[in-house]
Amino acid sequence: MQVPARFEYERANSVPHALALLERHGPESRVIAGGHSLIPMMKLRLARPEVLIDINGLAELSALGVEGDALLVGALVRHAELLADPEVGRYFPIFHDAERVIADPVVRNRGTVGGSLCQADPSEDLSAAFAAVRATALVQGPGGVREVPIRDFHRGPYETAVEPGELLTGLRVPIRPGAGSAYEKVERRAGDWPVAAAGSLLRLGDGVIAEAGIGLTAVGAEHFAAPEAEAYLVGRAPGAAAFAEAGRIAAAHCNPRADQRGPAAYKRHLAGELVRRVLTRAAARAGSPEGEE
Amino acid sequence: MTVQITVTVNGQPYTRDVEPRLLLVHFVRDELALTGTHWGCDTSNCGACVVHLDGTPVKSCTVLAVMCDGQQVTTVEGLERGGELDAVQKGFAECHGLQCGFCTPGMMLTARWLLDRDPDPDEGRIREAISGQLCRCTGYENIVRSVRWAARQEAGRRGADQGRADRGGADRGGADHGGAGRATGEGTHEGTRA
Ligand SMILES: Cc1cc2nc3c(=O)[nH]c(=O)nc-3n(C[C@H](O)[C@H](O)[C@H](O)COP(=O)(O)OP(=O)(O)OC[C@H]3O[C@@H](n4cnc5c(N)ncnc54)[C@H](O)[C@@H]3O)c2cc1C
Numbered sequence: 332m333q334v335p336a337r338f339e340y341e342r343a344n345s346v347p348h349a350l351a352l353l354e355r356h357g358p359e360s361r362v363i364a365g366g367h368s369l370i371p372m373m374k375l376r377l378a379r380p381e382v383l384i385d386i387n388g389l390a391e392l393s394a395l396g397v398e399g400d401a402l403l404v405g406a407l408v409r410h411a412e413l414l415a416d417p418e419v420g421r422y423f424p425i426f427h428d429a430e431r432v433i434a435d436p437v438v439r440n441r442g443t444v445g446g447s448l449c450q451a452d453p454s455e456d457l458s459a460a461f462a463a464v465r466a467t468a469l470v471q472g473p474g475g476v477r478e479v480p481i482r483d484f485h486r487g488p489y490e491t492a493v494e495p496g497e498l499l500t501g502l503r504v505p506i507r508p509g510a511g512s513a514y515e516k517v518e519r520r521a522g523d524w525p526v527a528a529a530g531s532l533l534r535l536g537d538g539v540i541a542e543a544g545i546g547l548t549a550v551g552a553e554h555f556a557a558p559e560a561e562a563y564l565v566g567r568a569p570g571a572a573a574f575a576e577a578g579r580i581a582a583a584h585c586n587p588r589a590d591q592r593g594p595a596a597y598k599r600h601l602a603g604e605l606v607r608r609v610l611t612r613a614a615a616r617a618g619s620p621e622g623e624e
Numbered sequence: 625m626t627v628q629i630t631v632t633v634n635g636q637p638y639t640r641d642v643e644p645r646l647l648l649v650h651f652v653r654d655e656l657a658l659t660g661t662h663w664g665c666d667t668s669n670c671g672a673c674v675v676h677l678d679g680t681p682v683k684s685c686t687v688l689a690v691m692c693d694g695q696q697v698t699t700v701e702g703l704e705r706g707g708e709l710d711a712v713q714k715g716f717a718e719c720h721g722l723q724c725g726f727c728t729p730g731m732m733l734t735a736r737w738l739l740d741r742d743p744d745p746d747e748g749r750i751r752e753a754i755s756g757q758l759c760r761c762t763g764y765e766n767i768v769r770s771v772r773w774a775a776r777q778e779a780g781r782r783g784a785d786q787g788r789a790d791r792g793g794a795d796r797g798g799a800d801h802g803g804a805g806r807a808t809g810e811g812t813h814e815g816t817r818a
């Protein structure tokens with residue numbers, strides 16, 4: 332029977348209260364959101380916090396919707412909520428593509444967006460999706476809110492810009508009218524973590540690519556992004572040849588490792604092919620303000 | 625250190641002092657002796673431990689009981705109403721939806737949730753809904769049939785109710801049908817118990 336080691340439990344009733352609890356209990360305390368990464372790690376003693384601070388009651392972290400010219404996703408938004416939201420699908424179909432293949436419907440009822448990003452597993456799907464759309468992470472500490480570009484958020488495997496004593500409160504994604512986006516993943520079986528996955532966002536203007544965002548996960552891409560391939564695309568006409576070349580560039584610059592999900596060469600191949608496919612789908616979706624196909 | 629919590633399970637509030645590390649699956653099975661909820665993989669993969677938490681299926685091996693203080697839990701024992709089995713339970717009985725029965729409670733709770741939101745799901749939507757749950761007897765064909773059976777039966781009951789309502793005799797029996805943490809939606813439950 333797998334049971335976590337003993338710990339103390341505190342329930343936060345507001346963001347300031349959560350921050351005060353983090354400060355009072357110091358570095359051996361951890362926040363718990365959906366618990367679907369943290370509880371398994373505690374069962375295996377890979378994590379052994381002395382105090383858990385439950386943030387599930389913080390309604391202010393559950394906001395989801397358009398605010399001004401951006402999509403705001405609260406840290407406590409569940410995977411299932413992101414998947415069910417029609418505005419998310421309209422402006423960023425990439426999130427619906429990704430959420431359909433993250434874990435399974437029951438896990439998606441509990442796991443949160445903030446927990447996924449803070450877990451910072453090198454195979455996390457949402458890390459690649461948010462990297463592709465160049466989101467801004469909102470990190471709150473005793474001194475106020477910091478805005479961290481998502482590509483500075485992940486410091487390495489299981490390491491983020493959220494310092495002890497801070498909370499991720501949400502993510503802001505600038506809405507680009509007419510942009511298209513898509514996500515695709517190869518997994519071994521339904522509900523599994525990716526062997527490799529890619530996401531992209533394309534904005535077109537005057538017949539050429541005005542903005543390109545490419546996210547990659549599970550293949551050792553730094554900050555879950557493919558900046559060399561993005562740079563190649565900007566200013567070029569969209570098309571099969573350009574997308575295939577962008578895939579080749581992205582594949583060449585990532586750094587996959589062999590594991591139980593497959594050998595490195597296979598993952599590198601997937602990275603290139605998936606980038607090509609998501610660029611093709613994002614381009615097909617671009618220009619139609621209704622987004623989803 | 626223990627923490628006092630009150631959790632409403634199948635409509636009845638229970639107050640207990642628990643260790644924070646107690647998982648919801650063990651709270652339900654060991655503290656409340658509701659052993660219908662099964663405990664399988666322990667790693668949030670198999671779905672044998674699925675219960676409804678505030679109306680939504682979750683894997684109770686990956687939820688702490690303390691986190692459920694003040695919330696509503698429905699287990700498989702809470703599916704029947706007033707001695708009558710839920711349409712999903714009847715469907716599993718009619719269509720041989722179980723062999724050893726280990727996965728069955730979780731399958732039925734997820735199926736109930738699906739039908740409350742989507743009263744007429746096709747095979748693809750049923751398979752997607754239970755895709756986080758494993759049947760080691762691999763009886764998926766019969767599980768899908770069981771859920772389809774329940775959907776048809778509830779549609780039939782709804783049709784019959786509608787017929788009665790059209791004739792001006794909209795007598796639904798008037799009993800409470802909300803129940804613990806259940807999103808009833810579109811009178812599916814009036815249907816099963818009409
Ligand atoms: C069976 C299974 C299959 C899965 N499959 C996939 C998959 O295919 N793809 C995928 O990407 N993921 C997958 N996951 C992971 C899942 O998406 C994440 O586990 C989950 O969403 C993490 O979110 P959580 O709310 O459960 O985080 P928690 O477990 O509560 O927290 C994770 C970490 O983040 C910290 N944290 C949480 N919220 C905050 C916050 N607001 N501020 C600061 N720190 C915070 C916690 O302290 C902890 O260190 C799977 C998980 C399971 C159990």
Ligand code: FES
Pocket residue numbers: 662663664665666667668669670671672673674683684685686
């Ligand atoms: S015991 Fe909870 S998912 Fe298997």
Ligand code: FES
Pocket residue numbers: 721722723724725726727728758759760761762763
């Ligand atoms: S009936 Fe045996 S595991 Fe499903």
